[in-house]
Every structure is written in structure tokens, then in C-alpha cells.
Amino acid sequence: MADTPGGPGSLHIGSEPTLEEQIAAYQREFQDLDPQVEQIVSALSRLNRRMNVAYGRQTSALGISNTDWEVLKALVLSGAPYRMGPGELAKRLGLTPAAMTHRIDRMVTEGLVTRERDESNRVRVIVELTAEGREKWLEAMRLATVFEEDLLQDLSSEERTALGDVLTRLLRRVEHAQPDAGGRLSDLD
Amino acid sequence: MADTPGGPGSLHIGSEPTLEEQIAAYQREFQDLDPQVEQIVSALSRLNRRMNVAYGRQTSALGISNTDWEVLKALVLSGAPYRMGPGELAKRLGLTPAAMTHRIDRMVTEGLVTRERDESNRVRVIVELTAEGREKWLEAMRLATVFEEDLLQDLSSEERTALGDVLTRLLRRVEHAQPDAGGRLSDLD
DNA sequence: AAGCTAAATTTCAGAGCTAAAGAGTACACA
DNA sequence: TGTGTACTCTTTAGCTCTGAAATTTAGCTT
Numbered sequence: 532m533a534d535t536p537g538g539p540g541s542l543h544i545g546s547e548p549t550l551e552e553q554i555a556a557y558q559r560e561f562q563d564l565d566p567q568v569e570q571i572v573s574a575l576s577r578l579n580r581r582m583n584v585a586y587g588r589q590t591s592a593l594g595i596s597n598t599d600w601e602v603l604k605a606l607v608l609s610g611a612p613y614r615m616g617p618g619e620l621a622k623r624l625g626l627t628p629a630a631m632t633h634r635i636d637r638m639v640t641e642g643l644v645t646r647e648r649d650e651s652n653r654v655r656v657i658v659e660l661t662a663e664g665r666e667k668w669l670e671a672m673r674l675a676t677v678f679e680e681d682l683l684q685d686l687s688s689e690e691r692t693a694l695g696d697v698l699t700r701l702l703r704r705v706e707h708a709q710p711d712a713g714g715r716l717s718d719l720d
Numbered sequence: 721m722a723d724t725p726g727g728p729g730s731l732h733i734g735s736e737p738t739l740e741e742q743i744a745a746y747q748r749e750f751q752d753l754d755p756q757v758e759q760i761v762s763a764l765s766r767l768n769r770r771m772n773v774a775y776g777r778q779t780s781a782l783g784i785s786n787t788d789w790e791v792l793k794a795l796v797l798s799g800a801p802y803r804m805g806p807g808e809l810a811k812r813l814g815l816t817p818a819a820m821t822h823r824i825d826r827m828v829t830e831g832l833v834t835r836e837r838d839e840s841n842r843v844r845v846i847v848e849l850t851a852e853g854r855e856k857w858l859e860a861m862r863l864a865t866v867f868e869e870d871l872l873q874d875l876s877s878e879e880r881t882a883l884g885d886v887l888t889r890l891l892r893r894v895e896h897a898q899p900d901a902g903g904r905l906s907d908l909d
Numbered sequence: 910a911a912g913c914t915a916a917a918t919t920t921c922a923g924a925g926c927t928a929a930a931g932a933g934t935a936c937a938c939a
Numbered sequence: 940t941g942t943g944t945a946c947t948c949t950t951t952a953g954c955t956c957t958g959a960a961a962t963t964t965a966g967c968t969t
Contacts, residue, residue, distance in 0.1 A: 546811050548797070550888065556797040561861050567880050568868050572771070574887035579768040581894040582761070598925080608737070608745040618947060622735050630926055632949055637925095654934045654947045672750050679757050682893060686886070691756050694886050697879060698763035699739065704871060705770040787955080807917060819956050821919055826955095843917050843964045 550574060582682070589674040595667055599638055603668040606644070606660045613660035616649075620658060643667065739763060771871070778863040784856055788827055792857040795833070795849045802849035805838075809847060832856065 548556065550573060557564050583597075590600045605623045606613045615623075621631035635658055638644045643664035649655035660668075683691060737745065739762060746753050772786075779789045794812045795802045804812075810820035824847055827833045832853035838844035849857075872880060 550891065553797065556799065559799065560796050561858070563862075564865060565869070567877075567884060568865070568872055570884040571872065571880060571887060572868050574884065574891050575764070575768060576771070578887060578891045578894065579764060581891070582765070585894070607749050608742065610745065610748065616947080617949095627927055628948065629928080629950080633925070652935070652947095656948065669750065673752075676753060676757070679761050680754070682890060683757055683760065685889065685893065688756075690886060691760060693882070695756060695759040695763065697875070697883050698760060698767060700874065701871060702739065702763050702767045702770070704874065705767065705774070805917080806919095816957055817918065818920080818958080822955065841917095841965070845918065 550577065585678055586675060589678065590671055593667055593670055593674075595641070595643070595671070598634060599641070599643060600668075600671060602634055602638060603643065603660065603664055603671075606658070607665065607668050613665065614657050617656055617658060638664075739766065774867055775864060778867065779860055782856055782859055782863075784830070784832070784860070787823060788830070788832060789857075789860060791823055791827060792832065792849070792853055792860075795847070796854065796857050802854065803846050806845055806847060827853075 547553070550570070553573060554566055554569050557569055558566060586600075587597050590597055595603070601624055602620065605620055606615060609615055617631045617635060618628055620626075620635075621628045624631070626634075635644065635646055639646050642661060645659050645661060647657055647659075649657050686694065736742070739759070742762060743755055743758050746758055747755060775789075776786050779786055784792070790813055791809065794809055795804060798804055806820045806824060807817055809815075809824075810817045813820070815823075824833065824835055828835050831850060834848050834850060836846055836848075838846050875883065
């Protein structure tokens with residue numbers, strides 16, 4: 532089984548055993564373990580955690596939180612004019628609407644977004660990216676791409692293609708299936 | 721830049737665009753983006769998130785939380801007699817000692833661990849796995865390995881080896897370096 | 910032996926999250 | 940036109956985390 536990640540905003544990594552030590556410990560405590568599978572799963576999990584720490588450092592260097600960053604990303608990727616409702620944003624980010632309300636509160640005071648009622652339907656609210664919010668996103672992207680290129684610099688173009696393909700295949704397998712309580716993936720389509 | 725994950729315990733995924741749509745949106749909004757790099761990084765992040773959702777479903781099916789699961793794992797992997805101090809546990813899990821205190825409180829009432837003072841040094845506290853805690857961990861591992869095997873079932877043994885190797889290389893690159901505020905990885909050794 | 914310093918853990922205050930209840934608005938239908 | 944119903948967002952209560960202060964014990968120094 533893989534590591535479980537720290538929270539979204541945690542900026543440091545607990546001192547953990549090396550990957551080799553950890554796999555050895557798993558085999559000692561749980562014989563029915565395929566070390567090859569465990570290697571993949573644990574490396575995947577650790578790699579992801581490290582990357583999130585790196586992203587967190589970058590966004591905080593820009594004076595925004597990791598959570599603000601997520602909202603900026605969703606708005607930018609929605610395309611001009613960079614507007615969404617709180618409900619849609621919440622769904623996109625996998626948050627409850629309540630959490631979204633609070634995030635928007637914060638981000639409005641930080642000047643990253645504006646919130647106004649939709650005059651054509653006063654139930655709805657429109658969250659819109661400000662120029663400052665868009666600029667922050669661009670700065671964060673510049674930092675992120677530098678980091679990502681550095682991370683992958685030792686991989687040849689062929690290796691990158693192969694890695695991207697394999698990961699995409701795995702992703703499709705998880706996305707098109709839902710594990711039941713027993714853990715088995717059952718195809719949905 | 722990759723997706724940012726939901727919290728450790730979030731059990732559902734926000735409805736998001738497909739990977740292809742998302743990469744297209746990135747390219748539209750940020751021209752200096754290598755789609756190959758973005759493919760890898762985004763797939764990695766999404767895959768990890770989906771896997772965590774699956775693990776969360778499994779552990780909650782066993783009646784334990786994802787956070788309890790992390791503590792059980794650290795204790796089991798420490799080896800018999802499955803004892804650690806709160807401080808060491810906190811470091812291992814990347815939590816503050818304060819958070820550890822609360823988790824241990826909870827897990828003691830759940831019967832997963834015991835807490836007692838170290839009589840040879842009364843400042844220290846010893847957290848020890850109970851038989852029930854160990855059994856819960858084993859059950860969770862059985863579920864997890866089924867899930868992981870299913871996830872990787874379409875990969876040949878050669879593909880698995882190659883994937884494990886590449887991920888381990890990437891992991892080493894991140895672990896042996898720390899990104900500075902500018903995002904660049906700088907070797908430490 | 911008394912007091913000082915360091916280390917480990919717990920307590921406290923503040924922030925963000927979830928789940929559920931509440932408030933406001935639009936629309937359908939009599 | 941009036942009312943019910945559904946939908947969207949906000950509010951409230953409770954939980955877990957972080958960071959900092961407080962507490963307890965050990966070991967050293969004089």
C-alpha cells in the first residue's frame with residue numbers, strides 16, 4: 532500500500548525511511564506483497580507528495596496559499612472571462628459549498644477575485660478573477676514549469692513519452708472504474 | 721502545473737475536465753508549456769488522487785479513518801514490538817506533535833493503540849499497537865493489494881519494471897534536492 | 910542539594926474543512 | 940395571483956490541523 536499524503540498545504544515532509552527500507556519492512560510484516568507493485572505504488576505516492584511540497588513553497592513565496600492557487604487555476608482554465616459560480620467551483624475542486632464560501636471570502640479580501648450577484652438570477656453568485664489574480668497565476672505557472680522541467684531533465688524524450696503513456700493508461704483504468712468496498716475495480720462502461 | 725490534491729481524507733473527486741481538455745486549456749492560457757511535461761505531471765497527480773480516494777473508501781469500510789490508517793502503518797512498519805513515541809510518530813507522519821496528541825487520544829478510545837508513560841524516563845510516552853490495531857492494518861493491506869494488482873493488471877512485467885525504475889529515479893531527484901523559492905532544483909550533495 | 914537548561918508532551922487559540930440546517934430566489938402550476 | 944417546490948448560496952456546529960505557550964521530567968552545574 533502506498534503512503535498516504537500529508538494535507539494539501541503541508542510544507543514539509545516527515546523524516547521517513549528510504550523507499551528500500553520501507554519496502555523491506557512491508558515484506559517483513561506482510562508476506563503477500565508483490566515488491567514490484569509496492570515499488571511503483573510507493574514511489575508514485577512519495578513523488579506526488581514531494582511535488583506538492585515544492586508547489587506549496589512556490590505559491591507561498593508568491594504570497595498566496597495553496598488553496599488560493601487551486602481556485603485561481605480553476606478560474607483561469609475555465610477561459611475568459613474567467614467567471615464561475617461558487618457551486619461550480621466547489622464541484623470542480625471537490626469541496627463542499629460551505630468551504631467555497633469561506634475561500635471566496637478570503638480571496639475577495641486578498642484582491643484575487645470579486646464576488647457579485649448575478650442580476651439576471653439573483654440566487655446565483657458570480658466569482659470573477661481580478662487582473663491581480665490572473666497575474667499571480669501566471670507567476671506561479673512560470674515557477675512551476677521551471678520546477679517540472681528540472682524534475683524531468685534526466686529523462687529522454689522517448690522516456691517521457693513512455694512515462695506519459697503508461698500513467699495515462701493507469702489513470703484511465705482508475706477513472707473508468709470504481710473500486711467496490713472489497714477493493715476490486717469494477718468497470719462501469 | 722499539476723493538480724493539487726484534495727485533503728487526505730476527502731472521499732470524492734470533484735467533477736473535472738478530462739486530462740486532454742485540461743491540457744488544452746493550459747496551452748490556451750499559458751503558451752510556454754511543454755504538453756509532454758504537463759501530461760506526465762497532471763496524470764501523476766490525478767492518479768495519486770484517485771488512488772487515495774480508493775484507499776479512503778477501503779479504510780472507512782473497515783471502520784477506521786484515513787488518519788488512523790497512517791498511524792497504524794507507521795507503527796507496524798517500525799517492527800515488533802510495535803512501539804513508538806508521539807514525537808517520533810509525528811516526525812514520521814509529518815505532523816506537529818500537537819496533532820499527534822489528538823490522534824492518539826482518538827485511537828486509544830477506539831482501541832487501536834495504548835498510551836503509557838515510559839517508567840524509565842517519565843517525560844516520554846510510549847504508544848503501542850494493540851492486537852486489534854494490528855488486525856485492522858492487516859485487513860486494510862489485504863484490500864489494498866487487491867486494488868493495486870487490479871490497477872496494474874494491464875501492465876506487463878517489463879512495463880512494471882520500467883515504470884518502477886523511472887519513478888524511483890524521479891523520486892531520487894526530488895529527494896536529494898530542494899527547490900529554492902525560484903523553483904529550481906539545486907542538488908544538496 | 911538547588912537551581913538551570915534542555916527535551917518531550919500537552920494545552921490553547923486560530924484557521925479551514927465537512928455535514929446539516931437555514932435563507933433567499935426563481936419557476937411551475939393551479 | 941398565490942403557493943409549493945427546487946435550487947443556490949450562506950450560516951452554524953463540530954472536528955482536525957498548525958504554531959506557540961505552558962507543563963513536566965531529566966540531567967547538568969555549581
